[in-house]
Amino acid sequence: MNFTLKVWRQKNANATGQFEEYQAANIIPEMSFLEMLEVVNERLVGEGKDPIAFDSDCREGICGTCSLMISGVAHGGQRGTTVCQLHMRFFKDGDTITIEPWRARSFPVIKDLVVDRSAFERIIQAGGFISVRTGQAPEANALPVPKDDAELSMDAASCIGCGACVAACKNASAMLFVAAKVSHLAILPQGQAEKDRRVLDMVQTMDKEGFGNCTVTGSCEAVCPKEISLDFIARMNREYASALFKAKFTRKPGSDGG
Ligand code: SF4
Ligand code: FES
Numbered sequence: 001m002n003f004t005l006k007v008w009r010q011k012n013a014n015a016t017g018q019f020e021e022y023q024a025a026n027i028i029p030e031m032s033f034l035e036m037l038e039v040v041n042e043r044l045v046g047e048g049k050d051p052i053a054f055d056s057d058c059r060e061g062i063c064g065t066c067s068l069m070i071s072g073v074a075h076g077g078q079r080g081t082t083v084c085q086l087h088m089r090f091f092k093d094g095d096t097i098t099i100e101p102w103r104a105r106s107f108p109v110i111k112d113l114v115v116d117r118s119a120f121e122r123i124i125q126a127g128g129f130i131s132v133r134t135g136q137a138p139e140a141n142a143l144p145v146p147k148d149d150a151e152l153s154m155d156a157a158s159c160i161g162c163g164a165c166v167a168a169c170k171n172a173s174a175m176l177f178v179a180a181k182v183s184h185l186a187i188l189p190q191g192q193a194e195k196d197r198r199v200l201d202m203v204q205t206m207d208k209e210g211f212g213n214c215t216v217t218g219s220c221e222a223v224c225p226k227e228i229s230l231d232f233i234a235r236m237n238r239e240y241a242s243a244l245f246k247a248k249f250t251r252k253p254g255s256d257g258g
Contacts, residue, residue, distance in 0.1 A: 001027045001028075001089075001091070001093045002025050002027065003023070003088075004023060004095075004096040005023070005024055006096065006098045007021075007112070007113070008099065008100045008112060010109050011111065013108050013110060027088050029088050030087060030089065031088050032085065032086060032088075033068070033070070033088065034056050034059065037099075040052065053110075053112035053113060054066070054112065055067065055113070058084070061084060061085045062160055063160060064082070065162075066082055067102055068083045068100070068101070068113055069099070069103070070086075070099055071097055073168075074102070074164035074168045074223040075162070075164050079227070080227050101113045102163055102166065103167060104167060104172035104211075105210050106166070106174070106209050106210045106211050107167075115163075117161070117163050119174075120174070123177075123202050123206050123209065124161075127194065128185070128198070129185075129194070130190050130191050130194065131193055145188060152187050153183070153184050153188050155228070156183040156228065156232055158226040159177060159180035159181065159226055159228050160225065160226060162225060164223045165228075168222065168223040169219055170215075171214070172212045173211055174209075175211075175220070176228055176232070178202050178236065179228075179236035180232050182198060182199050182203075182239065183232045183235055186198065195239070196242070196247070199239045200240070200244065203240055
């Protein structure tokens with residue numbers, strides 16, 4: 001298979017980027033999208049040129065680093081699939097493919113197709129944890145979890161933090177990511193101790209990091225490689241309202257309380 005690639009090249013965060021055109025020739029249909037990029041990079045290196053910078057790690061759909069906008073669609077358009085699991089047979093021979101980094105103010109470009117997603121880390125640091133006693137592992141059945149809750153929590157926990165939801169959203173909203181991270185802990189008994197503080201702190205950090213508002217267009221859900229449901233956003237909004245209400249009516253006299 002042969003493809004024409006239009007790839008975003010940008011030397012660093014402060015440089016002006018531009019598209020450059022490359023030919024991807026003799027590509028095996030079974031190659032992943034990243035392997036195809038490596039074939040192009042080998043040729044560029046052979047010609048003494050700067051290879052295209054892109055991120056990847058696990059290459060099995062679990063780390064979320066292989067985040068690319070492919071012909072305008074986050075992760076390339078194959079439902080429930082990360083870029084590392086997208087194969088070239090998904091495209092037509094002779095296609096022209098545009099490859100860009102995530103476009104969001106909160107995800108500045110580091111180089112070419114690599115963006116800085118540390119804003120997500122700061123949201124997790126704000127509340128994505130539970131308090132547990134250290135020591136011996138507790139007896140497995142000491143804390144029963146209803147099966148439906150365990151499954152719903154696992155659905156939320158499957159978010160890999162790739163940022164496709166942000167890249168696909170016209171407002172660069174991070175609500176789907178934050179809702180997944182808030183929910184997977186809040187649904188379980190182990191996550192109850194920090195439930196209110198968690199949702200308030202994570203949502204406030206999300207806002208501080210410059211992510212936009214959710215207007216429920218569903219573009220995030222459509223591109224999410226783990227098919228995280230919009231229902232988690234509704235769940236988080238209910239939790240946020242409840243936590244705000246409790247904070248307001250349990251504040252100490254004399255505090256500003258918000
Ligand atoms: S919600 Fe989906 S698209 Fe957003 S970061 Fe998680 S896995 Fe990626
Ligand atoms: S490289 Fe880890 S999800 Fe693609």
